[in-house]
Amino acid sequence: MSDVDGEKMLLLQAALDGELDAAGMLAFERALSEDAELAAEYGRLQALRAVLRALPKAVASGALRGQIEAMAPRRASPRVSQWLPMGMAACLAFLLGGGLSFLVLPHPPEAPMHELIADHTRGLLSGQPVDVVSSERHTVKPWFGTHSALSPDVVDLASDGFPLIGGRLDVIGVTPVPTLVYRHAQHIVSLSEVPDSVAHFAAGRSSIDGYAVLIWRQGQTSYVAISDAMPAELDALAAAFRKAMAAEQ
């Protein structure tokens, strides 16, 4: 290895990497046949390349792949290729079932409001209402930046009785939606910022599945607050949030 000089060494790399033209390759092969040391080095490097190429590649986990796929969801009607397996499954089921005893139909998409409610409920039940735990908005905001293509407004409302406890990604359809999580006394409040491109909500108050829901709008964004607190407390949160946002700008 020590006897192969610099220029031959580079030639050897280029030959190994398929970066020599035909004439260069011929000249190199001639040199190989005349130089045992060079040939031995070439053999070592070929062996090295083979084992390096055989090293297992990293494989993205389902969770990672899902997060990245969710960065750019398709909203167009699904392509034929995606429906075809479903159609075939339906045909197969029909044949196996021996008749039209049931229909295989894709589930209709959940209404966006129910998806947000479900995510809020899941957060409460699991005891982990947040994906990123921090009362520091300078931690929460960048976290959203690296985990979704959206960058929500993040304000701490501790002085108004709603300390920020962190953030969470909820999902509408297949699109991640940034959700801020505040605490108010014993209650958890989820505040989702939903761009109109994802789903459009009308402003107003309602009660859904036992939760108080308050929606207000600003520009092209709906703010959806969900909590088991009293509706009036959501009004207070909304007022504090808007005041803090106005102070930001």
Add this chain to the structure above:
Amino acid sequence: MTQETTHRLFAETVLPYLDDVLTLAKWLTGSMSDAEDVTQEACVRALQALERGPATNPRAWLLTITRNTAFTWLKRNRPKSLVLTDDPEAAASGSDMALAPAPDAGLIAAADSAALEAALASLALPFREVLVMREINGLSYREIAEATDVPIGTIMSRLARARKLMLVALKERIG
């Protein structure tokens, strides 16, 4: 560029290469969880770039983004791992290396992947980077030169040096 087009471009030019991105990120950061962070950040950057138009050579383009994201990420989160030298060729002293006996081709071929991975991980970042881009990601000299913003001649000599260092590191592990 409509959002719809951007999303289609993302699905066609980024998603198929996710494992390549993760693999490069893993070798640059040295850990799978760091690599996942880098991969996410690289994909966010790729999505933003696609809003301005499609990429001509998606794989090389995406790996370039990954490489740059990994360096920014390391600088921010693992500054100690980034001991960058202006001249890595000079930093890796050549004299002692030339004297080191190399394992023969048969021994190399029989090396187990744990020894190989440990040897590769022991290389300084500039050498590890070119070797991974060339052998594991399969990029050409030109693509590596563009990704690292280093002249092609330097890439060639760095790759030659990386392979020598790799043989030495492997020799220490497989005897």
